Amino acid sequence: MTRSADRTLDWTDRVLEVEAGAVAHGGHCVARHEGRVLFVRHALPGETVRAVVTDDQGGSFCLADAISVLVASPDRVEAPCPWARAGGCGGCDFQHVSPEAQRALKTTVLREQLSRLGGVESEVSVEELPGGALGWRQRIRLAVDDEGRAGLRAHHSHEVVPIADCLLAPSGMLPDLLERSWPAGSHVEVAVDATGERRIGTRSRQRAAGREWDLSPGAFWQVHPHLADALVGVVREWAAAPSGGTAWDLYGGVGLFAAVLGEQVGPTGSVAVVESSPAAVADGKRALADLPQVWFREGRVEQVVKGLPDPSVVVADPPRKGLQKQMVAAICDRAPERVVYVACDPASLGRDVTLFAARGYGLAEVRSFDAFPMTHHMESVALFTRS
Incomplete structure (x- = not known):
């Protein structure tokens, strides 16, 4: 059955109890229910979870998000960010996983x-x-919703999730910007450069390969x-x-x-x-x-x-x-x-x-x-x- 073969089959918003299998490319774990494949976010291999189906196009698979854990993996930890959850910010896939286990999943x-x-x-x-698992992201592009609030996108969505901070960013980089009002539907480019200065939509300076690089706003540079x-x-x-x-x-x-x-x-x-x-x-x-x-x-x-x-x-x-x-x-x-x-x-x-x-x-x-x-x-x- 192809993804679009049966448009009448729609599990969207159904809550299913499933056992999560192997990790898949994209930050999901593979589960199966009634002959169909579920790609489940916020789960870990071997866990038993309750997951809500978030996207179902009627094919052989659908997307889901774990909303409760019945049998937890020993690699599971408490997510440090309150927005890293089902229905929350789409930026992080593995905050519920220890850093060592994150690298093991990626290696797999x-x-x-x-x-x-x-x-x-x-x-x-x-x-x-x-540098550790937090505070490393030196460039972030914030989205702005229709009410002028800056935030980050939900997973696979244009919806802007209002947040108070992002723990991946260096301390102090974002909170005051997230409290401001911005033009509706715009974006805010924020960077911390090699001098430690915060740049908002302006040139920044970085260092690598024994050189200094003076970068235009929006120019590509590695965020770590x-x-x-x-x-x-x-x-x-x-x-x-x-x-x-x-x-x-x-x-x-x-x-x-x-x-x-x-x-x-x-x-x-x-x-x-x-x-x-x-x-x-x-x-x-x-x-x-x-x-x-x-x-x-x-x-x-x-x-x-x-x-x-x-x-x-x-x-x-x-x-x-x-x-x-x-x-x-x-x-x-x-x-x-x-x-x-x-x-x-x-x-x-x-x-x-x-x-x-x-x-x-x-x-x-x-x-x-x-x-x-x-x-x-x-x-x-x-x-x-x-x-």
Whole structure:
């Protein structure tokens, strides 16, 4: 039965007693009831819970949220945030899980996606970053409801949930902003930069790769303060761009990885950064003005790469959908020695592992970081080499 096969079957708002099974990609656990699959938030594997069905399109599965726990997992803890609950804020998936168990769940998901979609068995584990599970999120985009109140979105919804604070943000970053009135339907961009200053819709300064970066409002930058340098360290080791060589930095943003590649290829080499955001390109050119071997090309990656010189090494940090068939082919057809792939979605990574393998590039290494504690998200880096 497909998701839309039986529109008359609707369990929405039904409360069911189910046993939660394995964790699934997306922060849910898999349960079954009367032949149908339920993806249950706020549950843990092995628990018996009462769950309310929150979304049912009449197919073979529906979405649900645990509202009470009858048999608890030993990994369950009290959620520190009162809005991290059924019907509450959609930002956190795992506040009811100990930090160690959160990483174990993410490791399970990552290995399963690599195995099922990529056809590879890996012993990769999701690694802890410094700083703990709270207070790490240095950039937040608040939504504003029709009454001018700022808050965060409910899960899979445009509904704005009014909150008094967010425990993922540094202390003091949000409370006064959440008390203000804002233009209805707008958004509020808030960041804490490397100087410790709070920026509201203005430029911010960050530090990584031994440099300072002056960023335009809304420019992409990793929200965990330790992730940028963690990724830089892996890229530096795995890219190993040769002196005098040519490298690509695709979906390069402000050129964080290009800073490393530029140092590796040296003044006789060349690094092409491809980025679609004009503001990011401008920020990157300013930040890397001392590396003339690094040059930026603004535009869609799939179009710009056609005119680039053949690379020795490619670094790619695509959006959540991953590289997909067209870009994997475009990269492999140019025969780089190595491809370093930064992936924020394990399913996209697993699929692209298969696409690279079909083009003669095997998965040589993979690491993953718990860059988004309390959520199901993770950041992974994969190294592909020619067979």
